Amino acid sequence: MMDVIDVLAMQREKRSSLQKSITMDYTSSNDSFTVARFIFECGMKLEAHPLTVATAATLYHRFIRESTAKAYDHYLIAATCLYLAAKIKDDLLKIRDVMNVASNTLHRGSQPLELGDQYWSIRDAIVQAELLVMRMLKFHVNPVHPHKYLLHYLRSLQAWFGEDEWSKYPVAKTSMALLQDFHHVPAILDYPPNLIAIACINLTLQIYGVVVPLMDECDQLPWFNVFLQGSHQGEAVGNNGEDHELLRSGTRDPRCPLNLFE
Template sequence: MEGPSSRLSEARDGAVQPAGGRDASGEVESDSSRDVKTHFRVCRFIMETGVKLGMRSVPVATACVLYHRFFERVNISSYEPYLVAMSCVYLAGKVEEQHIRTRDIINVSHRYFNSGSAPLECDKEFWDLRDSVVQCELLILRQLNFHVSFEHPHKYLLHYLLSVKSLVNRHAWSRTPVAETSWALLRDCYHGAMCIRHAPQHIAIATLYLALNSYGVELPVGEKEWWQICNVLMWLWYCRVTVV
């Protein structure tokens, strides 16, 4: 999608490398490798923009999933990724009922690419960019067949953390930032397509498992592994909530 948004990515990333170009080390970089790096940078843009807009974790995660789902269906060379990202932030706010004004998204994005600059004036340039964001939102909806509501690992990770905390000595738990590390690892999962390739329960368990191993926190050994117990407890909790 060509339009006024193209200058945003140019200001941020510079000239686009041709296919089969060389990276900083002088080695030939494949198209897939370059696309992965582009998606990583754009998702980082989504996260930083979300923080500046005061968005909660789940709406930001939804924006990243929308972005990955969209480019799972289309070629990245056909559309401006940063424009798609801005539209994903806008759409995610609607889906998760944390509405963000397009003007705020545009101004925050403008400051992201042009640090220290003043907000855009409401001139033709601004309205053209706003129209591009709205039109791109409709394109995303059509590409995803209006399936824009997703289940995220956040609720699972919260439950698993509470369950594991009850199994660990409270002094050992307070000395190690397992919870903070788990949430940070979960956030990092949204930089790539991992968040759409695996079940949310598995992502939550994996991030907690890695955090526990990173700090050498050992859990009591029983007949079943701790993650099996957590899954059973989560299923029982879900059944109780559903019945109520």
């Protein structure tokens, strides 16, 4: 699955262009999409692993859902979730780097924080907020991600297609990009991770007009039925465009392009 691994390299390559192209003023809004976008931008600048960023976004959405949103500074919670996610995923992000990147992203053009009262105040706030987030989430801070299901399903499909046919389309990259972008919205919490993974792949296949081989011999059952044996989840994917609905809020917002094409 080198195509999926290449997503990290792709994010690093586009870091400079990202800094030039993004002009979002985060101080003007604190809705869930904008704050999640803030997490993604900070994650890219810090060269965090995509799974770390996805974990941070998931923690943020869970915290906001469990709390009274107006009672907290959303961007402080976002920076805290990114720092906590780095610990969970063993991604070496220093708290000082997280603070400086978050500060510069929120207040563009600002200088790195001096070792003074403001620095220690923000650092203390992140440490305290980290404890608050963990308590609010009852210390269940290592979510089951769709990523592992996505890799498993893609590997199975790759063998199903054959190497030559599989290499014609960027199914793996686009599926991963859709999955990452779906983390911009709280709907990521509303569906089982395996179903999200299948929806991302199914939508990608439809985007490129790719037909899974040998489907004519499968009694008209969808290709993903084999991955959902013994469950009724298959009814929610590929039926009357519901896989599009599952991903709708994460892919149709004009502020949320595919990571692949940023």
